[in-house]
Amino acid sequence: MRVAFVQMNVELLNPEKNYSRAEKMVKEAVEKGSKLVVLPELFDSGYNFESRDEVEEVAGEIPDGPTTEFLVEIAKDFDVFIVAGTAEKDERGKLYNSAVLVGPVGWGYMGKYRKVHLFYREKLFFQPGDLGFRVFNIGQAKVGVMICFDWFFPESARTLALKGADIIAHPSNLVMPYAPRAMPIRALENRVYTVTANRIGEERGLRFIGKSTIASPKAEVLAMGSEDEEEVAVVDVDLSLAREKRINEMNDVFGDRRPEHYFI
Numbered sequence: 682m683r684v685a686f687v688q689m690n691v692e693l694l695n696p697e698k699n700y701s702r703a704e705k706m707v708k709e710a711v712e713k714g715s716k717l718v719v720l721p722e723l724f725d726s727g728y729n730f731e732s733r734d735e736v737e738e739v740a741g742e743i744p745d746g747p748t749t750e751f752l753v754e755i756a757k758d759f760d761v762f763i764v765a766g767t768a769e770k771d772e773r774g775k776l777y778n779s780a781v782l783v784g785p786v787g788w789g790y791m792g793k794y795r796k797v798h799l800f801y802r803e804k805l806f807f808q809p810g811d812l813g814f815r816v817f818n819i820g821q822a823k824v825g826v827m828i829c830f831d832w833f834f835p836e837s838a839r840t841l842a843l844k845g846a847d848i849i850a851h852p853s854n855l856v857m858p859y860a861p862r863a864m865p866i867r868a869l870e871n872r873v874y875t876v877t878a879n880r881i882g883e884e885r886g887l888r889f890i891g892k893s894t895i896a897s898p899k900a901e902v903l904a905m906g907s908e909d910e911e912e913v914a915v916v917d918v919d920l921s922l923a924r925e926k927r928i929n930e931m932n933d934v935f936g937d938r939r940p941e942h943y944f945i
């Protein structure tokens with residue numbers, strides 16, 4: 682199975698422009714054989730909001746808002762599964778930093794995840810996620826979703842892996858330098874593939890680090906983006922490797938866990 686990250690620039694508060702940029706890049710990933718494409722966190726709106734009003738301006742309901750509708754449409758046209766980050770406004774007006782998973786004809790909108798671990802000023806605008814970590818069956822693979830700063834808490838990836846994820850889709854707007862080094866270890870310790878789709882560019886003085894990363898269950902970096910160019914990376918993943926939790930004939934990374942000794 683082929684998977685891709687889309688590393689893109691995003692124009693703050695300009696969804697229409699960001700839709701067309703994303704559409705072009707998803708098309709490129711599909712032309713290179715990708716069945717699953719991961720876009721950045723808040724790919725439609727940008728990230729560095731100044732006020733709650735700004736978030737309100739761009740947030741939409743999921744699935745009944747314009748961004749989910751756009752994603753469903755391109756997933757159908759390109760016959761692909763897409764995970765993408767977007768600001769969500771629920772029916773009571775609460776805001777979440779969310780991600781949606783959509784698929785080809787017959788799949789459509791599959792579900793959403795609301796970011797559990799909010800980073801820095803996100804706490805001024807968004808509610809912490811209340812849906813837990815979710816794994817979606819896309820037929821060929823099980824895909825878990827987490828968003829950006831969730832990586833800092835190893836419990837996020839662990840929970841997704843224990844729930845059966847083969848691949849962790851990780852829409853991101855990374856600003857600290859650590860995740861490109863950490864994600865291969867998240868992949869290794871859980872024996873899963875990870876696809877971090879980060880963005881590039883700068884918003885109001887806040888710089889995003891690029892370096893989107895696809896990592897293997899053996900901690901290999903299968904693809905890494907540059908620090909400042911838009912790019913699409915497509916790699917083959919061997920799902921049997923992600924489903925094999927034994928690391929030798931006597932150790933199994935899940936079977937050997939000793940939760941009775943862990944401090945939760």
Ligand code: ACM
Pocket residue numbers: 722799800828829830831853854855856857
């Ligand atoms: C982040 O969670 N966007 C740093």
